[in-house]
Amino acid sequence: MEWRDQGLIIGVRRHGETSAIVELFTSERGRHTGLVRGGRSRKMQPLLQLGNSVHAHWHSRLDEHLGTYNLEMSRSRAALLMESPTSLHGLQWLCQLLRLSSEREPHPVLYQTAMIVAEHLSDAATCGALMARFELGFLSELGFGLALEECAVTGSNQALNFVSPKTGRAVCDEAAEPYKARLLPLPKFLVDTTFAVEHDDLTKAFALTCFFLERNIFGPRAQAIPDARGAFVSGALEKMAENSLTHPQQNVF
Amino acid sequence: MADRVAGPEIERLIQLLARLPGLGPRSARRAALHLIRKREELLAPLSDALVVARERIVTCSSCGSIDTSNPCTICRDVRRDSSVLVVVETVADLWALERAKVVNGHYHVLGGTLSPLDGIGPKDLNLSNLTERVSDGVKEVILAVNATVDGQTTAHYITDILKGSEVKVSRLAHGVPVGGELDYLDEGTLSAAMRQRSIV
Numbered sequence: 001m002e003w004r005d006q007g008l009i010i011g012v013r014r015h016g017e018t019s020a021i022v023e024l025f026t027s028e029r030g031r032h033t034g035l036v037r038g039g040r041s042r043k044m045q046p047l048l049q050l051g052n053s054v055h056a057h058w059h060s061r062l063d064e065h066l067g068t069y070n071l072e073m074s075r076s077r078a079a080l081l082m083e084s085p086t087s088l089h090g091l092q093w094l095c096q097l098l099r100l101s102s103e104r105e106p107h108p109v110l111y112q113t114a115m116i117v118a119e120h121l122s123d124a125a126t127c128g129a130l131m132a133r134f135e136l137g138f139l140s141e142l143g144f145g146l147a148l149e150e151c152a153v154t155g156s157n158q159a160l161n162f163v164s165p166k167t168g169r170a171v172c173d174e175a176a177e178p179y180k181a182r183l184l185p186l187p188k189f190l191v192d193t194t195f196a197v198e199h200d201d202l203t204k205a206f207a208l209t210c211f212f213l214e215r216n217i218f219g220p221r222a223q224a225i226p227d228a229r230g231a232f233v234s235g236a237l238e239k240m241a242e243n244s245l246t247h248p249q250q251n252v253f
Numbered sequence: 254m255a256d257r258v259a260g261p262e263i264e265r266l267i268q269l270l271a272r273l274p275g276l277g278p279r280s281a282r283r284a285a286l287h288l289i290r291k292r293e294e295l296l297a298p299l300s301d302a303l304v305v306a307r308e309r310i311v312t313c314s315s316c317g318s319i320d321t322s323n324p325c326t327i328c329r330d331v332r333r334d335s336s337v338l339v340v341v342e343t344v345a346d347l348w349a350l351e352r353a354k355v356v357n358g359h360y361h362v363l364g365g366t367l368s369p370l371d372g373i374g375p376k377d378l379n380l381s382n383l384t385e386r387v388s389d390g391v392k393e394v395i396l397a398v399n400a401t402v403d404g405q406t407t408a409h410y411i412t413d414i415l416k417g418s419e420v421k422v423s424r425l426a427h428g429v430p431v432g433g434e435l436d437y438l439d440e441g442t443l444s445a446a447m448r449q450r451s452i453v
Contacts, residue, residue, distance in 0.1 A: 011370050015272055034353065046439040050402040078402055079441025083448075085409035092369055092406060099370075226369055 002059035005029060006074065008114060009093040012048045013088055014040060021115035022069055024056055025098045025114060034058050047071060049078035051091045051118055069196055070135045086235030090121045090131060092228035097138050100217060110141045120244045126234030129189060134220050135209035136190060144216040147193050149173055161186055163208060184208050199240050206233045266286040285293050315386070317362035317379040319344055327360060334358045336392040340411060342399060350397060358376055361386060366403040367410055375410065383411070
């Protein structure tokens with residue numbers, strides 16, 4: 001058995017004295033692990049860093065075996081992301097999320113969005129909004145998608161400013177009026193990409209995704225949301241506040 | 254054919270030697286034979302040294318390094334510059350810096366790096382007394398951690414911890430190693446080297 005694909009490195013574990021078990025998130029096969037012989041060598045260490053993109057050649061005698069990877073760098077990203085703590089926390093959080101996906105199950109859309117997020121993690125203006133969108137997309141890929149296209153009560157697609165925590169469906173202003181205190185605010189940029197992202201919107205977006213990630217992904221696994229997310233969110237919000245002072249009306253998309 | 258060619262004591266010796274880094278069953282067999290052949294010159298002093306190591310080696314309560322005394326030799330050395338504290342991941346890194354004789358300060362051994370994948374958090378590292386040590390006359394903290402994602406995450410975490418103090422925090426440069434040819438370097442190292450270029 002063998003295949004070739006593009007992949008993002010999302011995990012590396014030592015194996016024995018010289019090898020490593022590498023976890024890739026590939027474009028056609030989703031999360032896939034394999035053994036890299038000599039993975040702890042001086043030559044391979046710069047390649048086997050989280051966030052790097054690789055050309056992967058996987059082969060094994062049987063499909064269900066761990067198999068062996070031959071990897072070649074296609075985009076070295078780790079060194080750039082190491083410069084800023086927010087980028088590093090974002091990378092750790094991105095990899096932690098991707099590691100929760102089922103093994104060997106293709107998620108081509110998730111792969112594409114993960115690559116966009118990884119590419120922009122060092123961009124202070126866009127990384128927060130992209131991550132919030134990615135978290136929504138991740139929930140959707142794992143079967144917990146939010147229905148944000150129309151109001152759950154009236155069917156309207158106007159003034160959708162709230163989300164029901166029970167159903168994960170959008171609620172318009174009119175229908176939300178009596179229940180506002182119990183609903184989660186929905187920032188406009190999550191529904192319409194043409195909207196500029198403000199600091200408050202990003203705070204609301206992260207609060208929204210945090211609620212559903214906790215309830216649907218981490219809660220059932222009896223895990224807390226990793227610290228890397230909190231560190232990334234506060235870093236991204238801080239950078240956005242600094243950015244909005246220097247470029248008040250900038251649209252990040 | 255019998256599996257064993259020697260008594261259980263020799264087999265046990267081979268099994269234990271095979272657990273050492275760099276040794277497999279075959280090389281462990283060769284090492285065991287060599288030790289047995291040089292019983293007086295090598296085996297006896299080695300076994301004595303192992304007994305002494307087992308009984309006397311302790312972890313330094315101040316820096317986290319290993320030595321036969323607590324505080325360790327480096328922490329007790331009054332000729333060292335007490336205003337410089339070098340933070341390293343492991344004792345092996347400390348020894349590497351000491352071999353290179355590039356810094357004359359004191360050390361702080363973390364005992365690893367933050368690694369969400371392996372479930373290693375701040376509580377698993379030797380960070381509890383770091384701020385206390387820094388407040389004791391230290392002017393510069395050098396973060397000599399590995400240039401890996403986990404290493405740099407740890408470096409940023411320590412920088413955050415020390416943000417409130419007056420101390421200067423620096424880290425090792427990333428870039429072209431001595432003897433390295435640009436053609437063979439990965440793009441990440443090249444870009445780090447270019448960003449951190451210095452004026453000559």
